[in-house]
Amino acid sequence: MRSKELVVRKATFDIEAGDFVGIVGPNGGGKTTLIHAILGILPIKRGSIRLFGKDISRFRQWERVAYVSQEAINFDTQFPLTVKEMVGLGRVRRGNLGRPLRKEDWAAVDSALEAMELTRLANRRIGNLSGGQKQRVFVAKALVRDPDLMILDEPVAGVDATTMERFYERISVLNQDRNITILLVSHDLMAVFCRMSKAMCVSRDVHFAKVAPDLDPNDLLRKGYGDHFHFVFHEHSCGVEQRH
């Protein structure tokens, strides 16, 4: 729902632990709305959403979920925060309300900085970073919470192809090595069908498919983008081992 308007109509899917799900779809199709519904930010009219087996109305373990919003990167560049302070904010939660961060929190911050190759930028102001570096900082902020589920809404919008490729590599590592379930909204169809285990096309209705050798991406994409849509996809053009 967007105010009182119905944005997403039909959505039935299961995401399993360790999945790497790419969410694609035309602009205004309801990708962000779907994510906001999963996060309990927006209400649903009918049906139910279960997170880790629990209905979201009764779900309380929000520390297991990390979210990087589409707008996150559009912060005030004059805001006086260093990379380390910013990632440290990821450890702020209801459970430590009114208490300073402890040694183990700062150790987790150092580990997240290392995972996102940000250690040497730790004391730099966030406003002085490049677009790609900012995105890594936000992922590090999400990662520092040691989440089981990470939701990233268009995290690589507006960065160059090399930076984007490197970003997807890092996210794949998080998914495979740390077994973090990832939901990632992207317009990069190649990345979705090359790197991710499941794909979701959102355009009012949600179409869901497992990325497998027998899946023709066009079968899924045309349901969202329309019959005229043709996506030229060759498995060999992925350049990385395709996940099945």
Add this chain to the structure above:
Amino acid sequence: MTLFDIPRLFEYTFFRNAIIGGAITALVCSWVGLFLILRKEAMMADGVAHTAFGGIALGLFLGIDPFLTAMIVSILAVLGISYMKKLGLASSDAATAVMLAVGFAGGLIVISLADGFNIELFSYLFGSILTIDQQDLETVTTLAVIAVVFLGVFYKELLSMTFDDQAARLVGIPVTTLSIGFNILVAVTIVISIKVVGIILVVALIVLPGLSALQLGLSFRGTTVAAVLFGMSSAFLGMILSAIYDVATSGVIVFTMAGIFIFVAAYRRME
């Protein structure tokens, strides 16, 4: 008075009270002000201060402690601003403008109903730091301790919600409750500052130290420390300079703060 007479000033209780009161107020104002600037609500300080004018006029009219009425009216004003924003009736600056106008207009009506306290009102409009007595000092200290404890305890939560309130809500930080607490703190801070620089200039005490510190490009912790140091040193220097040149203390404090801001901004751009 010359520079050599300054040590003698500290022999006077009124001057010591002024220095201590000014330093404590500047500390709280600078810290609260930094959050207000980053929340893009700096003008709330001006709005609430003008609303406090209505509260002071009411207190004088009713014959009760004007600081008490100013405090009540200011807290109602910040809650009113929050409520208007929450209901979607007005944005933060528009809601502040409404409260400013209503509060000040209320004060004018009360003044027109009763003659005889125009001179007293003058001291509230422009500050009277040199008249801070022991009781004022105790009040300022108590309120400052409450403010410092609140800011110190909820430092990381306030920073988190100032940077991104939606993300803060998602991780379970009670953003609405803390925002109300912070806004009440703003009202309290402004009322205690009225004695130092007066209603008209209180916004300078809130905004200028934080703004100067932001020019330095430091971490958040570093910016907070710099803002507090700028605020406290401006209050101290301002009082000394006003004693030397025998001019209005509140005006000199604000000029000192503005001078520091211009110096820091120019220095950073020359680097």
